[in-house]
Amino acid sequence: MNPQFLMDGLIAGAIIGLGAIGVTLTYSILRFSNFAHGELLSWGAYLALGISGALGFLAAGLKQPIGPFSFGWSLPIAAVLAIILTGLLALAVDAALFSSFRRRGSAIIIMVMASFGASLALRSLLEFFFTSKPAYFTQALQIAMKLGGGLRATPDQLAMLVVALVSVIAVHLVMTRTDIGRAMRAVSENPSLAGIAGIDVRRVIRTVWFLGAALACIAGMMSGLIIQIRPYLGHDLLLPLFAAAILGGIGSVPGAMIAGLIIGLCEAFTVQIIGAEWRSAVSFAILIAVLLVRPRGLFGKAS
Amino acid sequence: MTLDLVAYGAFFLTMALTYAIICLGLNVQWGMTGLFNVGIAAFVAVGAYTSAILTTPETPDRFGGFDLPIAIGWLGAAVVSGALSWGVGALTIRLRADYLAIATFGVAVTVQLCMLNLQPLTGGAFGIGFIPRPFAQLQADALLFSLANCGLLMLVIAGLYLGLQHVAKSPWGRVLRAIREDETAAQALGKRPIRFRLQAFTLGGAIMGLAGAAQAHFIGFIAPDNYMPILTFQVWAMLIVGGSGNNRGAIAGAILVWGLWALTAAAVSAFVPPEDQAQAAALQIVAIGVGLCLMLLLRPRGLFGEVSPLARLRNTLPLSAKE
Numbered sequence: 049m050n051p052q053f054l055m056d057g058l059i060a061g062a063i064i065g066l067g068a069i070g071v072t073l074t075y076s077i078l079r080f081s082n083f084a085h086g087e088l089l090s091w092g093a094y095l096a097l098g099i100s101g102a103l104g105f106l107a108a109g110l111k112q113p114i115g116p117f118s119f120g121w122s123l124p125i126a127a128v129l130a131i132i133l134t135g136l137l138a139l140a141v142d143a144a145l146f147s148s149f150r151r152r153g154s155a156i157i158i159m160v161m162a163s164f165g166a167s168l169a170l171r172s173l174l175e176f177f178f179t180s181k182p183a184y185f186t187q188a189l190q191i192a193m194k195l196g197g198g199l200r201a202t203p204d205q206l207a208m209l210v211v212a213l214v215s216v217i218a219v220h221l222v223m224t225r226t227d228i229g230r231a232m233r234a235v236s237e238n239p240s241l242a243g244i245a246g247i248d249v250r251r252v253i254r255t256v257w258f259l260g261a262a263l264a265c266i267a268g269m270m271s272g273l274i275i276q277i278r279p280y281l282g283h284d285l286l287l288p289l290f291a292a293a294i295l296g297g298i299g300s301v302p303g304a305m306i307a308g309l310i311i312g313l314c315e316a317f318t319v320q321i322i323g324a325e326w327r328s329a330v331s332f333a334i335l336i337a338v339l340l341v342r343p344r345g346l347f348g349k350a351s
Numbered sequence: 352m353t354l355d356l357v358a359y360g361a362f363f364l365t366m367a368l369t370y371a372i373i374c375l376g377l378n379v380q381w382g383m384t385g386l387f388n389v390g391i392a393a394f395v396a397v398g399a400y401t402s403a404i405l406t407t408p409e410t411p412d413r414f415g416g417f418d419l420p421i422a423i424g425w426l427g428a429a430v431v432s433g434a435l436s437w438g439v440g441a442l443t444i445r446l447r448a449d450y451l452a453i454a455t456f457g458v459a460v461t462v463q464l465c466m467l468n469l470q471p472l473t474g475g476a477f478g479i480g481f482i483p484r485p486f487a488q489l490q491a492d493a494l495l496f497s498l499a500n501c502g503l504l505m506l507v508i509a510g511l512y513l514g515l516q517h518v519a520k521s522p523w524g525r526v527l528r529a530i531r532e533d534e535t536a537a538q539a540l541g542k543r544p545i546r547f548r549l550q551a552f553t554l555g556g557a558i559m560g561l562a563g564a565a566q567a568h569f570i571g572f573i574a575p576d577n578y579m580p581i582l583t584f585q586v587w588a589m590l591i592v593g594g595s596g597n598n599r600g601a602i603a604g605a606i607l608v609w610g611l612w613a614l615t616a617a618a619v620s621a622f623v624p625p626e627d628q629a630q631a632a633a634l635q636i637v638a639i640g641v642g643l644c645l646m647l648l649l650r651p652r653g654l655f656g657e658v659s660p661l662a663r664l665r666n667t668l669p670l671s672a673k674e
Contacts, residue, residue: 075449080449081449081452081453083389083452083456145644145648148648149647149648154651155385156448156449157385157387157448157449157452158647158651160387160448160449160452161387161587161591161643161647162643162644162647162648164389164584164587164643165584165587165639165640165641165642165643165644165647166640166644167640168584168636168637168639168640168643169636169637169639169640169641169644170640172633172634172636172637172640173633173637175629175630175633175636176630176633176634176637179629179630180629283580286456287456287457287460290453290456290457291457294450294453325464325467325468326464326468328460328461328464329460329461329464331457332457332458332460332461335453335454335457336442336454336457339442339443339446339450339454340442343446343450
């Protein structure tokens with residue numbers, strides 16, 4: 049068997065893991081599964097595409113590829129702006145939709161349903177603005193480098209793996225070492241008690257949205273850079289995201305990342321063994337297995 | 352001209368009625384029990400394919416083609432979809448509420464894959480054709496044919512409606528409502544919520560399967576494209592607009608939303624230049640999504656929704672007892 053599937057699986061897994069961290073955070077702190085999270089990945093990718101296109105138009109020099117990479121400085125600059133904008137988008141959706149359900153104390157499942165409606169609207173808006181034709185950050189071709197052991201990777205792929213690793217470590221440090229991280233964990237344990245203890249629950253909720261959306265944007269851009277950008281980019285990743293969040297254990301940031309990598313590797317392995325057409329069924333099989341054997345996931349707390 | 356209009360009206364109503372059946376099934380799951388199903392399209396598809404495989408004439412390159420009577424196909428559709436719902440429900444209903452939603456979403460993705468890839472069973476992307484249509488002997492007369500089909504579906508709906516109304520009033524339906532309103536209280540009375548929820552989920556899934564079969568036999572041809580996530584969205588919009596918990600609302604919502612959908616689709620194809628039609632169709636879906644959210648925000652019980660018995664009680668109590 050060609051060991052290359054390990055590399056493909058790692059990259060797909062990093063994308064899934066980054067997205068799943070957002071799902072697991074919203075689930076543990078806002079207490080509902082957000083079906084619109086996939087759309088944040090797509091919006092992140094399209095926002096970065098739009099901004100980097102505009103930058104390239106304003107200053108052609110920014111499109112010149114940096115060193116071995118296929119993209120120019122316009123992309124990293126656009127990435128920072130896109131991360132902020134995706135975060136603002138998530139906050140706007142929360143303000144327009146979810147916050148009023150929270151105020152009313154609606155049932156969780158109503159929020160799930162609203163997120164479902166929001167995902168439909170957000171995705172079709174992308175289809176309206178950008179049509180369903182796939183788009184690319186760059187047209188440049190890249191030659192894969194030999195890494196030894198029969199593995200090959202393009203410089204872009206390696207860069208993305210590094211970005212993913214840095215993001216996960218950063219989020220993990222925020223969650224464990226900072227005040228806001230402690231506040232987030234407190235709210236996820238018990239929102240009313242946290243509120244009584246003087247924690248600003250609304251600030252925590254805003255942070256969760258922003259953090260989740262920022263990671264979603266990074267994951268979306270990674271997927272867009274390595275594969276392609278489509279309005280369905282996020283929707284197609286939604287099932288792996290949920291499967292990873294549940295496999296990792298709801299609320300666990302490292303769990304979500306590890307589970308994402310497991311799912312990515314399993315998908316790549318399936319593609320090798322059975323065939324690419326069954327790739328999307330892998331997350332479902334894993335999801336069912338987790339629900340059967342260990343519903344609280346690898347690192348989750350027993351409810 | 353008027354005859355054409357009547358024939359078209361009958362055709363439109365028949366399509367709307369097939370959606371109304373799905374909506375009734377969803378109402379058992381969501382309206383009566385509070386179970387969130389995001390994979391409606393999958394259960395409908397399983398029903399449609401089951402019935403198609405059972406009733407189509409024999410085909411050399413595909414499994415099935417048992418050439419059985421249509422009624423058996425419909426029954427089989429309900430049974431297989433019901434069994435699938437039971438399996439999904441048994442796995443997830445005892446867990447957190449959203450796990451069922453996530454699992455049904457997974458079912459939708461997986462059934463879509465199976466339809467595309469299990470070619471010997473489902474015909475792959477090309478689907479299954481030559482599904483026998485009820486009243487095929489009348490096909491020469493378009494008007495009579497549409498009216499007969501429409502009448503048949505009306506009968507099915509009437510039967511389902513009476514049956515479900517009866518179920519809602521029966522002790523079983525009362526237990527379901529009790530569980531939905533206050534699970535702990537119901538448990539204290541010795542009712543096991545998990546078992547009742549699972550039964551309701553299975554019943555709802557079986558009705559969706561029946562609807563899929565009815566639709567397949569009415570159109571005469573099925574393919575994976577018919578069962579995209581948009582179908583799930585449409586049915587949800589229908590139930591939310593009509594009012595969950597109310598069977599009449601489910602039927603009215605289906606006809607209303609399908610009418611709006613068909614009208615806007617017709618308007619798009621008539622007034623929008625062909626190169627912009629894909630974009631206009633996307634806007635149409637944005638409208639459904641926004642509409643769903645607005646309905647949840649502004650009028651959560653829909654046009655004819657059931658008022659929660661607890662809320663009704665609360666409103667009749669004196670002010671001092673409200674808190």
